[in-house]
Amino acid sequence: MADQNTEEIDKHELMAKYDKESAFRTNLGPWGWITLIIGAALTIFQLYTAFYGSKVSLIQGAIHLGAGLSLVYLLYPIKPSMTKRRGVPWYDALLAIAALLSNYYIIYNYDHLINEAIIFGFTALDQIVATAGIILLLEATRRVVGLPIVIIAILALLYGLFGQYIPIIGHAGYDWPSLATEMFFSSSSIFGIPIQISSTYIYLFLFFGVILVKTNIGQFFNDIALRLTGKYTGGTAKAAVAASGLQGMVSGSSVANTVGSGSFTIPMMKNAGFKPHFAAATEAAASTGGQIMPPIMGAAAFIMASYTGVPYNEIILIAIIPAVLYFSGLFMGTHFEARKQGILGLAKEQLPNTKNLIKRLDLFAPLVIIVGFLLAGYTPTFAALFAIFVAFIISFFRKDTRMSFKGIVNLLEEGARTALPVIAACATAGIIAGTVTTTGLGPKIAGGIIDLAQGQFFLVMVFTMVACIILGMGLPTTANYVVTATMAAPALLAFDVPVIAVHMFVFYFGIVADITPPVCLAAYAGAGIAKANPMKAGVTAVKLAIAAFIIPYMFVSQPILLLQADANVTNVSIAVITAMLGMAAISSSLIGYYVNTLNRIERIVLIIGGLLLVYPDIKFSLVGLVVFGVITTIQFLQSKSDKKKQQTS
Incomplete structure (x- = not known):
């Protein structure tokens, strides 16, 4: 038991080091009851509105964001090094209250904000609340997501303020009261599409993922993958690829998936004879690929549906061929490396027992249900709710997954905890998207890229790729996509390319930033488990995931891979x-x-x-x-x- 606890502590420390969303307080003391109440209440609210219907977007988003930000301040300290201190400092408690009140100000003054303020202007109090709300959002995002997206958001705000002084891509400029109230009280910026999707579909799917973890489906995926591939050449690495791809379907983080799955797969690969850096690279590349695997695709697929107008159930079909090509490339890479090193498969007795796996096949039911309902044309809300219900019922079939009343309440709180990085990231990404839209920056960036490429389509793709990788470094999947879709996609949209192909292009290159040196967070996390050179692991991960750098060029030039144009069998x-x-x-x-x-x-x-x-x-x-x-x-x-x-x- 002691060894197991040590392993869990090491895993948490590794996650906290490379994944900002994992650097939360572990010893809340009496404040634990407050976070439990707020977290459980938020999850219940999300389930209630999913079942009975969402409120108007501004109110739904304000409840969602207000509760989320208050939890961030209670759970995440001002510095990661302070996570082990007991309790919550008084200033963080005040910030949590301020975050709650600034967002709930919208609810209590909704009629004034959408009617009177539009005609007679915003009051001084409105402007103060908007300013406080933006500052509180940015600081909360820094704590739970990291500095990169906050820097981009601040630059966006500065661009909105001082656009008249910027050459070439400038604009008329806004004064701060106008900009702040536009950002905080409209449905086009902080409470725009990203947070609207987060407060409806994304939260449900993240909660669904939490329930799957509670039912031990992650270990079940590992066992299934090992049973199917373990006996073949380099079977342990192939099992890692398959297991991480399966887990990545319901995971929203490349780094979290790398650590969660890698704690099992990386030692297994090393024991089989793979070099430490290769084991780390394999896990990082596979876990990153999980973000492009339907049906959830790191939750970005929901926002993509809103941006492109392509229904969600069509997007998950469109994304299948590129995802299959990506993982096929990983399988090939691990196979050739295993042949090169002379690494064979595992003996039959080392593989999971087939009969035991068959007895646990019901664990696949929630995932099958959610995919089946989506493909059948049901709404994502209905599919997620029904799958959550089935997963919850299945949890009572076994003693090791059966939950007490306390366990159910903790499950509700954990659902909220899991959603915090996405909530903060989507709201901050809304600042960026709102600025790009209101100032007309998107077309200007697109024009700059096209001019730099002198109108050459291939060079435009290359420059867009570089922009996406840079913008995607250190960002979670959903925010990553929002930023790249608003700032980089317009360059390709200027050409005769299907909209969905353009958005998949920027989505792919934003995702592979997690394994692209020098900021290759997933590779760093894998290297931490493997005790390998992080940069060497990152370079090897790029080699293994080379398909991800080629496939986007293929489906932009050949949209039939996305089942577009004149696609036929x-x-x-x-x-x-x-x-x-x-x-x-x-x-x-x-x-x-x-x-x-x-x-x-x-x-x-x-x-x-x-x-x-x-x-x-x-x-x-x-x-x-x-x-x-x-x-x-x-x-x-x-x-x-x-x-x-x-x-x-």
């Missing part, structure tokens, strides 16, 4: 097959092993052949296929020759 199949072969060529080249060890010339030729295969033109793909076939033949002949030499010796 024939051309989609051809595109997927050539993409798979291309990724196999590129992946083997980056690892340095195919059938045999590759020399430098073979690696260069394979990369060229792989790029030709993924290029959206059948003529180029056929040339790439020939190149790949030649290298394959050479490798097999070399392998046959080596075996003969070994036999004769």
